[in-house]
Amino acid sequence: MDKSINKYISETGFCSRREADKYIEQGRVTINDNIASKGNRVEEGDVVEVDGEPLKKKKATVLIALNKPKGITCTTDTKDKTNIIDYVNFSSRIFPIGRLDKLSEGLIFLTNDGDIVNKILRAGNQHEKEYYVVVDKPINLEFIKAMRNGVRIMGTTTQKCFVHQEGSDRFRIILTQGLNRQIRRMCEALGYNVRSLKRIRIMNMTLKDLAPGKWRYFTKEETTTINEMVANSSKTAKGNNDNDGMDE
Structure with missing residues (x-):
């Protein structure tokens, strides 16, 4: 065994x-x-500790789907009284995969598997996220085309994406990007x-019959499918603070 310290953790x-x-x-x-410092390597037999506590061997993977309410x-900061960890109140340490804005709702994953x-989260892996959005006034074809073709935000132009009008003031959008508050900024x-x-x-995961505020474990089939979808995930593509691949 010889791996970087952050990968080992x-x-x-x-x-x-x-x-x-x-x-x-x-x-x-x-x-x-x-x-430790960034770039350190961990060899077989090394003892790695965080805050003076030895890291334990990996436990069975937990994968949870939550329909996050507004x-x-x-x-994971428990000083924030609205934090997602206290809300789910799981029996062991888990953390969210990516983010949903506080005022946004819907599907988010939580896990214990770093x-x-x-x-x-690697943006280069093109994992789709689909959203249903309602805006404050009627939309038109010009708006839909602009959203599809890319909008200039945060010093860049968003990638082309699928957008479908669902009503006078609402639409569906499928993103593979994860820029910070991307949909809100585009609108x-x-x-x-x-x-x-x-x-x-x-x-491959939808809200299905998951009521707002409720969570459930992934099924074995869903876990298998997710693992297959990320099996070839790029080891070299790097995100940044504005793009963690699962933002909205």
């Missing part, structure tokens, strides 16, 4: 690589009692404000 299921980097930067990770924040987080750039935004699908 994520593969134990403790957290994602990005979160592991934060722990390392804060000086909270040690290898054989020596404070008002819940996709953070490696799955990394693979799903605002075209002179519209989002009244409601619901994520209805991630990859």
Whole structure:
């Protein structure tokens, strides 16, 4: 065994690589009692600790689908009284895969497997997320075409995507990008404000009969399919702070 420290931490299921980097930067990770730094390698027999506690071997993977209600924040920071971890109140440590804005609702995954987080979030892997959006005034063909072809936001133009009008003031959109608050920013750039935004699908998973505020475990079949879909996930494509692959 010879792997980077952040990869080693994520593969134990403790957290994602990005979160592991934060722990390392804060000086909270040690290898054989020596404070770790980014780029350190972990060899067979090394003892890795976070906050003085040895990392345990990976537990059975937990994968949860939650229909997040409005008002819940996709953070593991328990100082935030609306954090998603306290809301789900799971019996062991889990964390969300990506984000949904506090005012947005719909499907989000939570897991204890940092490696799955990394693979799903990599923007280069083109994993689809589908949303149902209601805006504050009637939309027209010009709006739909603009959304489809790309909108200038945050110093870049969004990728071409599927958009279908569902009513006078609502539409469905399928993204493979994950820019921060992407749909809201796209609408605002075209002179519209989002009244409601619901994520209805991630990859092969939909809300199905999952009521708002409720969660369930992935079935064995769903877990198998997700693992197959991320099996060839790029190991080299890197996201950034604005693009974690599962934002809205």
